[in-house]
Amino acid sequence: MLRDLARSFLDEHLPIDRLRTLVASDPEEVYERGEPTQWDEGLWKQIVELGWTGLAVSEADGGVGFSLAGIAGLVEEVGRHALPSPLVATLNASFALRTSETKEASVWLGRIADGASASLAISDASGSWELADCGVSAREQGDQLVLDGSACFVQDAFKADVLLTSARLGERLVLCVVSKDASGVTLERDQIHDLTRDQASVQFQDVRVSAQDVISRDGLAALRAAWPAILVVVSADLCGTNEWQLQTTVEYAKNRKQFDHQLGFFQAVKHPLVNAMVSIDRARSLLYNAACCVDIGADSAESAARMAKSAASDAGAFISDRSVQLHGGIGFTWECDVHLFFKRSMHNQALYGDGVHQRRKLAVDLIGPIAS
Amino acid sequence: MSSKKLSDEQNEFQEYARNWLSKNMPPPPPVRLPISPIEVSAVEQLGYLQEWQLSCYRAGLIGCDYPTEYGGAGRTDCQRLANQELGRAGAPYFINIVGLSMAAPTILAHGTEEQKRKFIPGALSGEEIWCQGFSEPGAGSDMANQQTFAEKRGDEWIVNGHKVWTSLGHFAKWMILIARTSRHHKYDGLSYFLCPIEGHKGVTVRPLIKMTGESGFNEVLFEDAAIPDSNRLDEEGKGWTVAMTTLTHERGAAEGAGGGGGGGSTHPLEQLIDLARKSRRDGVCAADDPMTRDAIVQQAIVSEGLRQGNRRARVPALTDHPMRIPMQQKLVSSELVQNIARIGVDIAGAQSTLYKLDEKAPNGGHWPLAYMNSFGHTIAAGSNEIQRNILGERVLGLAKSK
Numbered sequence: 037m038l039r040d041l042a043r044s045f046l047d048e049h050l051p052i053d054r055l056r057t058l059v060a061s062d063p064e065e066v067y068e069r070g071e072p073t074q075w076d077e078g079l080w081k082q083i084v085e086l087g088w089t090g091l092a093v094s095e096a097d098g099g100v101g102f103s104l105a106g107i108a109g110l111v112e113e114v115g116r117h118a119l120p121s122p123l124v125a126t127l128n129a130s131f132a133l134r135t136s137e138t139k140e141a142s143v144w145l146g147r148i149a150d151g152a153s154a155s156l157a158i159s160d161a162s163g164s165w166e167l168a169d170c171g172v173s174a175r176e177q178g179d180q181l182v183l184d185g186s187a188c189f190v191q192d193a194f195k196a197d198v199l200l201t202s203a204r205l206g207e208r209l210v211l212c213v214v215s216k217d218a219s220g221v222t223l224e225r226d227q228i229h230d231l232t233r234d235q236a237s238v239q240f241q242d243v244r245v246s247a248q249d250v251i252s253r254d255g256l257a258a259l260r261a262a263w264p265a266i267l268v269v270v271s272a273d274l275c276g277t278n279e280w281q282l283q284t285t286v287e288y289a290k291n292r293k294q295f296d297h298q299l300g301f302f303q304a305v306k307h308p309l310v311n312a313m314v315s316i317d318r319a320r321s322l323l324y325n326a327a328c329c330v331d332i333g334a335d336s337a338e339s340a341a342r343m344a345k346s347a348a349s350d351a352g353a354f355i356s357d358r359s360v361q362l363h364g365g366i367g368f369t370w371e372c373d374v375h376l377f378f379k380r381s382m383h384n385q386a387l388y389g390d391g392v393h394q395r396r397k398l399a400v401d402l403i404g405p406i407a408s
Numbered sequence: 409m410s411s412k413k414l415s416d417e418q419n420e421f422q423e424y425a426r427n428w429l430s431k432n433m434p435p436p437p438p439v440r441l442p443i444s445p446i447e448v449s450a451v452e453q454l455g456y457l458q459e460w461q462l463s464c465y466r467a468g469l470i471g472c473d474y475p476t477e478y479g480g481a482g483r484t485d486c487q488r489l490a491n492q493e494l495g496r497a498g499a500p501y502f503i504n505i506v507g508l509s510m511a512a513p514t515i516l517a518h519g520t521e522e523q524k525r526k527f528i529p530g531a532l533s534g535e536e537i538w539c540q541g542f543s544e545p546g547a548g549s550d551m552a553n554q555q556t557f558a559e560k561r562g563d564e565w566i567v568n569g570h571k572v573w574t575s576l577g578h579f580a581k582w583m584i585l586i587a588r589t590s591r592h593h594k595y596d597g598l599s600y601f602l603c604p605i606e607g608h609k610g611v612t613v614r615p616l617i618k619m620t621g622e623s624g625f626n627e628v629l630f631e632d633a634a635i636p637d638s639n640r641l642d643e644e645g646k647g648w649t650v651a652m653t654t655l656t657h658e659r660g661a662a663e664g665a666g667g668g669g670g671g672g673s674t675h676p677l678e679q680l681i682d683l684a685r686k687s688r689r690d691g692v693c694a695a696d697d698p699m700t701r702d703a704i705v706q707q708a709i710v711s712e713g714l715r716q717g718n719r720r721a722r723v724p725a726l727t728d729h730p731m732r733i734p735m736q737q738k739l740v741s742s743e744l745v746q747n748i749a750r751i752g753v754d755i756a757g758a759q760s761t762l763y764k765l766d767e768k769a770p771n772g773g774h775w776p777l778a779y780m781n782s783f784g785h786t787i788a789a790g791s792n793e794i795q796r797n798i799l800g801e802r803v804l805g806l807a808k809s810k
């Protein structure tokens with residue numbers, strides 16, 4: 037399975053000590069001086085050679101056309117190793133390109149299969165995950181579009197080659213590809229907690245987009261159609277992070293002794309770990325179901341994906357809380373690896389809508405809209 | 409999800425079961441059925457459910473994988489398909505839950521040829537109701553602390569002691585009984601018996617009243633009750649090992665593997681949503697209250713998670729430990745039922761103070777009663793605290809609690 041290959045590859049190339057020296061050698065660097073997140077670009081080249089960027093690209097467009105169920109398994113391993121890279125961002129952008137179904141999108145999918153990386157730039161300054169809320173406006177000029185405004189909370193923007201941006205054109209939303217180097221594009225680095233990724237606010241000022249880079253004239257429909265897959269991918273990353281935290285904390289509870297017993301002997305330690313396992317397994321079961329629903333094009337794909345994201349976010353919050361607490365004093369330190377996963381999880385919980393957001397959406401399907 | 413491919417036999421059986429159920433679902437019960445078989449108390453309910461179990465047995469939907477010489481259908485890996493179809497059809501549950509899901513598999517695993525032929529068919533068909541005599545006033549979670557004593561006299565065992573919380577004891581013909589046969593060893597001093605109950609000399613069954621005011625289970629007193637040695641299951645002193653077989657099956661049964669769906673009633677979540685739509689809280693429709701909506705959807709996610717967990721458990725590559733998912737199901741499903749009932753109580757608000765005999769009580773007073781009854785499930789079959797111990801120790805490998 038792809039998952040097993042990914043696991044042994046990442047075990048070999050990104051053991052926890054390597055991750056730590058990459059991203060957590062010195063808190064001052066990242067937090068005070070705001071220096072860019074370190075990532076292993078050599079490792080990224082290998083990942084591109086392995087074809088991981090092209091997993092979501094169909095064979096017709098030059099990719100591998102892997103099932104989302106397979107991709108979810110791989111991304112779980114990415115989360116389990118907290119891999120700093122634009123892989124998740126690129127996969128998510130690929131799904132939006134795919135659901136755009138235009139020849140312009142095909143061209144870009146081909147480039148991604150060849151190793152280009154991309155990220156979605158679709159949220160406004162308030163961090164809204166309502167797809168229609170968009171902080172960029174577009175106007176037509178000949179056969180070009182001109183963009184102005186800002187797109188925020190753009191994942192791994194500094195690592196990605198291009199941005200897939202939504203912009204309001206009259207009543208519609210368009211999707212277009214914008215190079216980070218294009219004239220009028222500026223990236224402002226967000227200072228974030230998560231040490232394993234970067235994030236940016238992107239400013240657009242008179243940015244010209246040529247006709248070949250206008251991906252979709254019905255961007256809202258394309259994003260909506262891609263949304264279940266996007267939620268699945270981020271949930272998979274969360275599930276991997278969750279499982280790492282569970283296993284690491286269980287190991288600690290087996291090794292550390294207090295009052296002449298292993299910590300796990302005490303029910304105040306044992307029971308919350310079991311509760312965490314239960315919530316993690318719930319999220320994983322819902323994740324695989326959601327991935328399969330997307331793969332077969334089921335009508336229930338969106339609600340299945342929202343359930344998975346809600347469950348994975350809540351499981352993440354719970355195991356993160358308990359993994360710090362049950363490590364005791366050491367768990368509270370920079371020295372302990374737990375905080376790396378704690379922060380990645382916290383970031384993923386918020387991304388594309390947290391549990392409450394997903395459940396608010398699900399409630400409409402399940403109970404009906406709120407009257408008034 | 410790609411679960412294992414079905415064999416030809418399974419395919420053919422699945423179609424047969426689906427077909428049979430579509431034509432043979434029973435009429436609605438004469439009296440409303442409680443949420444689970446262990447709460448059945450009226451003879452009308454018993455009669456209705458026994459008839460249903462018998463007709464499913466005759467149709468080959470029960471005991472599918474048992475050898476034909478013990479009254480089974482002699483198939484391979486078909487029971488789970490039957491259970492699936494029963495669930496899908498919304499069929500009533502099977503009343504003989506102890507006989508079907510605990511006694512029969514234990515006898516199959518540990519019984520003599522004669523015991524298998526004598527006891528299994530009646531347990532499967534539901535004609536002979538079974539109960540379980542494991543718990544005692546001083547031996548609940550600490551099940552090996554049995555004080556009921558069986559003394560060998562000739563080829564009989566003379567039993568004295570006191571069992572409690574005996575579900576279905578009031579209808580039972582037989583009991584699976586663990587008793588102490590030696591005072592010198594804790595675990596090795598136990599033996600396992602198939603004990604006659606109904607009308608048996610020296611056995612008194614007394615109903616216990618649940619916190620809801622309804623009857624539901626019993627205590628059983630043994631005063632010099634005689635059991636022939638031929639009703640001892642497995643060797644003397646092996647009772648603990650045999651009981652472990654029963655418990656493994658009991659925990660499976662507690663999550664519904666015994667077959668049959670949810671009493672033919674609508675799903676509790678749908679009932680809850682219906683209640684929310686019809687209720688007002690502080691002047692607004694409860695279905696419009698964001699907190700209530702969130703609470704309901706949380707349970708919907710747990711419920712779907714259980715369903716998907718059952719599917720996932722069939723694909724070994726998707727977990728690192730074969731029992732990791734199956735062992736969670738009793739814990740999660742019993743708490744799901746409890747949480748749904750609790751939300752129902754909260755939605756009904758002031759109206760949930762009303763007992764079922766008050767005409768104004770919403771859904772016939774269902775919600776507060778369901779909430780109280782749900783503790784039967786979080787306590788019975790090994791309390792959920794004990795389930796958490798077992799999961800922590802067997803699946804996560806944490807040190808054993810005393």
Ligand SMILES: Cc1cc2nc3c(=O)[nH]c(=O)nc-3n(C[C@H](O)[C@H](O)[C@H](O)COP(=O)(O)OP(=O)(O)OC[C@H]3O[C@@H](n4cnc5c(N)ncnc54)[C@H](O)[C@@H]3O)c2cc1C
Pocket residue numbers: 303446539540541542543545546547548549550572573574575576625783784785787788789790791792793794797809810
């Ligand atoms: C509705 C219902 C039906 C039942 N039907 C049957 C039946 O048919 N046959 C039968 O034999 N029994 C039956 N039982 C009994 C059931 O198995 C016991 O009630 C159960 O095992 C708990 O034992 P106890 O009541 O003695 O509680 P105790 O063991 O005294 O436990 C009291 C509390 O302490 C907790 N506790 C105990 N030990 C530990 C520990 N080591 N770690 C953490 N917490 C602990 C328990 O979880 C519980 O919350 C039934 C019970 C109910 C409620």
